[in-house]
Amino acid sequence: MLLCVFVLSNQAVAGDWKKLGEKTVNLLGERESIWVSDHNRYNFIKLKVLDQGVEFRKVVVVFGDGQRREMPVRSFIRKGGETVALQLPRGSRYITRIILEYKTRSGTLKRGRVVVYGRRS
Helix, strand or coil: CCCCCCCCCCCCCCCCEEEEEEEECCCCCCEEEEECCCCCCCCEEEEEEECCCEEEEEEEEEECCCCEEEECCCCEECCCCECCCEECCCCCCCEEEEEEEEECCCCCCCCCEEEEEEECC
16 A cells, blocks of 8 residues: 655645734834745735734835835725735745835724735746
8 A cells, every 4th residue: 555645835835825924013103024034936915904904005025136016005904804916026036024104093002913925826
């Protein structure tokens, strides 16, 4: 009898969303970076907001070669909401960090949490 064992790694499989990182936004600060530790090359990212809504002013992806790409995210995302899949430019670059510029809602002490996912096509 032949026994086959398949081991799934922590690497992203084409079509699957992989968590790249997360950050709890600061009540007073308005700029945070999410550092990405893996060197996979992704074609898409999306942001999911948990715990409290966040109003994004700017989202910038920084690649391993130092180039930056501002993503079209300038809106309020409610708790539990997420962006559409945001296409990254073609090329063989990996993401080093994602810069979030945001505004917190006044009148609340609850902080939002932003989770970034990446997907290869």
